[in-house]
Amino acid sequence: MVRAQSRTGQCMKTIIEPFRIKTVEPIRMTTREERQHLLAAAAYNLFALKSDDVLIDLLTDSGTSAMSTAQVAALVSGDESYAGSPSFFRFESAVKNLFPFKHVLPTHQGRAAEAILFSVLGGKGKNVPSNTHFDTTRANIEASGAEGFDLVIAEGLDPRNEHPFKGNMDVARLDAFLAKHGDSVPCVMLTVTNNAGGGQPVSLENIRATAAVAHKHGKPFIIDGCRFAENAYFIKLREKGQQNRKVEDIVREMFQNADGMTMSAKKDAFANIGGWLALNDDVLAQSARERLILTEGFPTYGGLAGRDLDAIAQGLKEIIDEDYLAYRLRTSAYIAERLEALGVPTVRPSGGHAIFVDARAFLPHIPPLQYPGHALAAALYLEGGIRSCEIGTVMFGMQSDGHEQAAPMDLVRMAMPRRVYTQSHADYVVEVFEEIAAEKDRLRGLKIVWQPQRMRHFSAKFEPLR
Numbered sequence: 001m002v003r004a005q006s007r008t009g010q011c012m013k014t015i016i017e018p019f020r021i022k023t024v025e026p027i028r029m030t031t032r033e034e035r036q037h038l039l040a041a042a043a044y045n046l047f048a049l050k051s052d053d054v055l056i057d058l059l060t061d062s063g064t065s066a067m068s069t070a071q072v073a074a075l076v077s078g079d080e081s082y083a084g085s086p087s088f089f090r091f092e093s094a095v096k097n098l099f100p101f102k103h104v105l106p107t108h109q110g111r112a113a114e115a116i117l118f119s120v121l122g123g124k125g126k127n128v129p130s131n132t133h134f135d136t137t138r139a140n141i142e143a144s145g146a147e148g149f150d151l152v153i154a155e156g157l158d159p160r161n162e163h164p165f166k167g168n169m170d171v172a173r174l175d176a177f178l179a180k181h182g183d184s185v186p187c188v189m190l191t192v193t194n195n196a197g198g199g200q201p202v203s204l205e206n207i208r209a210t211a212a213v214a215h216k217h218g219k220p221f222i223i224d225g226c227r228f229a230e231n232a233y234f235i236k237l238r239e240k241g242q243q244n245r246k247v248e249d250i251v252r253e254m255f256q257n258a259d260g261m262t263m264s265a266k267k268d269a270f271a272n273i274g275g276w277l278a279l280n281d282d283v284l285a286q287s288a289r290e291r292l293i294l295t296e297g298f299p300t301y302g303g304l305a306g307r308d309l310d311a312i313a314q315g316l317k318e319i320i321d322e323d324y325l326a327y328r329l330r331t332s333a334y335i336a337e338r339l340e341a342l343g344v345p346t347v348r349p350s351g352g353h354a355i356f357v358d359a360r361a362f363l364p365h366i367p368p369l370q371y372p373g374h375a376l377a378a379a380l381y382l383e384g385g386i387r388s389c390e391i392g393t394v395m396f397g398m399q400s401d402g403h404e405q406a407a408p409m410d411l412v413r414m415a416m417p418r419r420v421y422t423q424s425h426a427d428y429v430v431e432v433f434e435e436i437a438a439e440k441d442r443l444r445g446l447k448i449v450w451q452p453q454r455m456r457h458f459s460a461k462f463e464p465l466r
Ligand SMILES: *Cc1c(COP(=O)(O)O)cnc(C)c1O
Pocket: 062, 109, 110, 111, 112, 134, 136, 137, 191, 195, 224, 226, 263, 264, 265, 266, 267, 274, 275
């Protein structure tokens, strides 16, 4: 925990944000009545709101981080030369300092790195196992004609289970999978932290074991490293024998086991845009670089401006700061603990970047096909101007044959932008839940009155049920 020390060496009780604020962005206040109109005008879809009409925006932690003074300064020193810019070399050396890979290809964001990787490794008949593929990873695997498989441990699928590393790969299942599918597997992937599974970490021991199984079968091992720093700090807090190590050393060891990585710098690099693909294999890297030039840009800028490369280089130095990481993980845990105390069930233990509320358990009177997660997300906006995201039957309920069924869970995700909100914002979120919890039996579900063919959660129109 982030606690300043007193004169006697005792930890102070108040946890503080380890930064002070130099530039501010005003929040436009709205009344409940205004929000009622805005919500109706958005057809009860929070993606259709203007962000100026949101008080606390917890839609995503992606690209929403606050930059530091050093990052803003780095933007100014960004060099926009087409080829061989010093910004690229600063970026490359910051990446290689933490991730010891031979080739680093900048991309405009994480999914571009995935698209390039699977344009080289994917294809019809290929099978790609992971703990849990993130949705863009799965989409890029499938777009290449290949298939993705999620082999997370059983505890990772149980929302109340307190296992410290619920993102772990089920290594025995992976071994059996590789024995069975052999030649059709181009690589083994592992997402740290496991975003789709609730931001749950993977242990160092599990990373080593996953690498060993992949290598035993002769497969390259690629880490989706989007939240590498949060994962490393969970290892420091929770894994036996790791307590006295520096986070950056844990990061290096995590990635020493791998043959490559994909990364979204919009997550654990404090950048508003960016990503990369890193690889050790020369032949693979050459094919990827050719693809990069075709779809992103010259290899010393990828899809980015020089200033973005510099912001990432500086962000990577800041993200491994342990005072920041302690504050970061404590923020999610603090909100989750206070929600649990109000009787609001959350996915346990709290993950790194987000709090996941179990809306189906919280609102048992709303059946899944009346979207309890969406009903709660709409109520959070109406009562408090908070924007969250349903991860449940609206997002996953529509089947490819056109019929609808309940998703495995109906969750509401509140993702925390990095370094953006303070403790009083967190307390405000809790207070809004308190209001909702007091009247929760009066919340009603919704029906969908219009929806597109695919990815309906982004644009479906709803009406509340009376
Ligand atoms: C965000 C994310 C991606 C995709 O990155 P983008 O920058 O949004 O394209 C891939 N994997 C994980 C785990 C992510 O969280």
